[in-house]
Amino acid sequence: MMTMTQILRAKLTQTAADLFEECKQQPPVVRVETPSDPKFGDYSTNLAMQLAPVVKDGPMRIADKLKVALGTVPGITTIEVVPPGFLNFRVAASWFTQQVRAILDAGKEYGASTIGEGKRVILEFISANPTGPMTLANGRGGFAGDTLANVLVAAGYKPFREYYVNDIGGQVEKLTESVIRRSFQLKGIKVDYPTDLYQGEYVLEIAKKLHLERYKLKSANELKQRVKGRVVKMMLTELQRVAAKKLGIGYYRWFRESELYEQRLDEKALALLAEKGLIYKQDGATWFRTTQFGDDKDRVLIKSDGEKTYFLADIALRWNRFRQRKFDCEVLFLGADHHGYQGRMQAAMSALGFEKKLEIVIVQFVRLIKAGQEVKMSKRAGNYVAIEELIDEVGLDAARFFFLMHAANTHMDFDLDLAKEKSEKNPVYYVQYAHARICSIVKKTKGLPTKKGAAISEPAALGLIKQLLRLPELVEEVAMSYDVHKLPFYTMRLAETFHVFYGQVRVIDHGTVNPRALELVQATKLVLAKTLRLMGVSAPEKM
RNA sequence: GCCUCCCUAGUUCAACGGAUAGAACGCGAGAUUCCGGAUCUCGUGAUAGAGGUUCGAUUCCUCUGGGGGGCACCA
Numbered sequence: 221m222m223t224m225t226q227i228l229r230a231k232l233t234q235t236a237a238d239l240f241e242e243c244k245q246q247p248p249v250v251r252v253e254t255p256s257d258p259k260f261g262d263y264s265t266n267l268a269m270q271l272a273p274v275v276k277d278g279p280m281r282i283a284d285k286l287k288v289a290l291g292t293v294p295g296i297t298t299i300e301v302v303p304p305g306f307l308n309f310r311v312a313a314s315w316f317t318q319q320v321r322a323i324l325d326a327g328k329e330y331g332a333s334t335i336g337e338g339k340r341v342i343l344e345f346i347s348a349n350p351t352g353p354m355t356l357a358n359g360r361g362g363f364a365g366d367t368l369a370n371v372l373v374a375a376g377y378k379p380f381r382e383y384y385v386n387d388i389g390g391q392v393e394k395l396t397e398s399v400i401r402r403s404f405q406l407k408g409i410k411v412d413y414p415t416d417l418y419q420g421e422y423v424l425e426i427a428k429k430l431h432l433e434r435y436k437l438k439s440a441n442e443l444k445q446r447v448k449g450r451v452v453k454m455m456l457t458e459l460q461r462v463a464a465k466k467l468g469i470g471y472y473r474w475f476r477e478s479e480l481y482e483q484r485l486d487e488k489a490l491a492l493l494a495e496k497g498l499i500y501k502q503d504g505a506t507w508f509r510t511t512q513f514g515d516d517k518d519r520v521l522i523k524s525d526g527e528k529t530y531f532l533a534d535i536a537l538r539w540n541r542f543r544q545r546k547f548d549c550e551v552l553f554l555g556a557d558h559h560g561y562q563g564r565m566q567a568a569m570s571a572l573g574f575e576k577k578l579e580i581v582i583v584q585f586v587r588l589i590k591a592g593q594e595v596k597m598s599k600r601a602g603n604y605v606a607i608e609e610l611i612d613e614v615g616l617d618a619a620r621f622f623f624l625m626h627a628a629n630t631h632m633d634f635d636l637d638l639a640k641e642k643s644e645k646n647p648v649y650y651v652q653y654a655h656a657r658i659c660s661i662v663k664k665t666k667g668l669p670t671k672k673g674a675a676i677s678e679p680a681a682l683g684l685i686k687q688l689l690r691l692p693e694l695v696e697e698v699a700m701s702y703d704v705h706k707l708p709f710y711t712m713r714l715a716e717t718f719h720v721f722y723g724q725v726r727v728i729d730h731g732t733v734n735p736r737a738l739e740l741v742q743a744t745k746l747v748l749a750k751t752l753r754l755m756g757v758s759a760p761e762k763m
Numbered sequence: 764g765c766c767u768c769c770c771u772a773g774u775u776c777a778a779c780g781g782a783u784a785g786a787a788c789g790c791g792a793g794a795u796u797c798c799g800g801a802u803c804u805c806g807u808g809a810u811a812g813a814g815g816u817u818c819g820a821u822u823c824c825u826c827u828g829g830g831g832g833g834c835a836c837c838a
Contacts, residue, residue, distance in 0.1 A: 303782090389837090529836075560834060625777090626775090660798075724803095763799095
C-alpha cells in the first residue's frame, strides 16, 4: 500500500522533471512532511523553495507552476501555495477513512518496506570484553542495536546480530590472574593483589566456583592456562545469560576472536596488506600505513613481543564478514571511548576495498547520578552499576524505553535514586496503558449489537488515522538514519492521539458498537503493538 | 596541546536548513451519571555567548565559555 507521502513524492518528482529542464538531468530530492499545525494542511512540501536557486526563479512562482501542472491527485482536495513558497495539501476525509481498512488488511505486514532489497547486514553491538558485568552503556548500545535490527527486518533487510567475544588477549590474561590470586586469598594464602587487577566482587564469585584446590598443578603456568579456559567460559555464559534473559536480546552468533586465529585469518589480512605495500617493520613491531588513508598515525598490527593487536584481529574479522560470509554491509555500535578507533578502522576498510561497507555508530556514555552527585565508574575498580541491576530495579520495558528515548550521539544522565520513582513516571506506561485500554474496549464489544454507522469524520479520528499512516515512513526513516529514538517518541504521540480520540468518539455508545470507530481502534492497536515490538517492549492486554 | 561528542523550559530529552522550537516530569487551575482517571483540558517556562553563510539557522561555518570521551607496541 502506498502512503500519501510516497504518492506525492512520486508525483512531484515527475512534475518537476516535466516543468524544468534542470530537473530532468538531476531529479530533486522531494520531501513531503506532515505539518504540526493543521492550518498548513495534511501534507506539505518545500520543493519550490529548494528549486528556486536551481531553476533561478522565485519560490512562489515555482510553487504556482507546480500546483497547476500537478492537476488533480486522487485523495487530495485542495492544494494551497503559501508564502514563502510552501505547497500545502489537504486530503479528503474519505481517503483517510479508507486507509483504516487498508491497515487492517495489511495486518502484521503493515509498516513493512522493501527499501532494504534483501541486503544482508551484520550488526555488531555490545561486544563488551568477557572480563566483567555489562555496564549501562553496554545496555544502551545493546538496546539500540537490537531495535535497529528489528527495524531493518521491517524495512526489507536481512540483519544478523553478532556479538564479538575477545576471548584472548591481555584483558583475559589479567582477569585470569585476578581470579587465581583471589583463589589463593580464599584459601588463606597470603598473596598481594595489585590495584591494576580487576577489583569487582564477581572475581571472588568466579574464584569460589572454580575450586582451585582440585587442580593438580605442575607449574604456575599450567595452572593459568587451564584456569583461563574455564574463566572465559564462565564469563561468556554469564554474558549470554544477561543478554538473553535480562536485556531480551537474541544474538544469532557469538563470534570468538580465537576463531579468527584458528582460521589463520590474521595471516590472510597481513598478506593482503603486505601485497599492497602497506606494511613495514620498525622497532621489532609490524606496522600498517594507515596514514595513507587519512589516519593521524600508523598503527601497530604485531607488537615487538610477537603479540597480535586487536586491531589486526578486527581487520581479519572484516575479511571474514565481508569476503567469507559475504555480508553486504555492517553497522558497528561502539562506546564513546572507542571513537578514536574509527579512523584506523575506516583506513583499513579502504585498504582492503571495503569502502562504505562499515558504518560505525558511536554510543555516548551514560552518566550515573546518585544523590545528586555523579558516580565515577570504572570497570577495573569494580565500583560501577551493572545494567542487570538497573533492569532488576525498574523492569525491562521501562529500561528499554528509557534508553531508546535518547539519541545515540547525545550524552545522557541516569539518576539511580530516582530510578524506581522514575519508572512509574516512565512514558512507557502511558503508551502501554493506551494499548491495554484498547484491548479492553475491543473485548467489551464482543457480542454487542452493531449500529449502522456512517464513516467517522471527527477531527480526532482523522488525526489518529494520520498518525497511524506515519508508521511506514518511520520504518524507512529509522532504517536509513539509525535514529531508533524516533520510535518511542512516535509511540508517545500515537498514544496521546488515541487518548484524545477516546475522549471524543465513542466506540460503544449505549450498548451498541460503532463499527467504523471499532475498526479504527483495532488499527491503532495493531500499529501500537507493532511499534512496541520493534523496540522490544511488551504490549500488555491489561495492566 | 591536538581530535571528537555535547550545551534547548526548574529537570531529563525532541525538532532531514523551513511556517508559532515540541514532549515528559515538576508547579498551578479545571474535567467523568456509558468504552480502564495509569486519562483528558488549560496555564507556567528554553535555543550558553559573539560573529558569518542563507530568502530563512536550534540545525551549517568561525571564535569564546562550560562539560563528556579520546590522543599506547590497551581495548
